[in-house]
Amino acid sequence: MANAEIINILKTVQRIALVGASKDVSKPSNKVMKYLLTQGYDVTPVNPVLKDQELFGKKVYGTLGDIPHKVDMVDVFRNSEAALEVTKEAIDIKANVIWYQLGVINKQAEDLATKAGLKVVVNRCPKIEIHKLGLEKPTSSL
Secondary structure, three states, rough: OHHHHHHHHHHHOOEEEEEEOOOOOOOHHHHHHHEEEEEEEEEEEOOOOOOEEEOEEEEOOOHHHHHOOOOEEHHHHHOHHHHHHHHHHHOOOOEEEEEOOOOOOOOOHHHHHHOOEEEEEOOOOOHHHHHHOOOOOOOOOO
């Protein structure tokens, strides 16, 4: 995907569901969620193990289908095998974008998302892309 498309996605999405959210501060999903919040995104954590707990002041949901509000983008922090099921959920909730994190590669899931009309970003991290593309906003710490 071209940088212009990535920039467009990062400038237009507001609500992000982060699937595979973790309370473990050493995990990339924890760091990325915290960063996205500092960048002004409304991030909803998704993890069935943490369901109904809070992460950075946000309620954790067990599945994408449990989220009561519209989600623009689904950020997938799950293994490649789990990506297909997450993709099906993302289609069901009518997300606009599915973003597969670094190392999350599942051609079947990508093809399904594309056929359903979702914008698909593969093997990239929004935190890295925001920085690389010069889209960072001044932050306050969480």
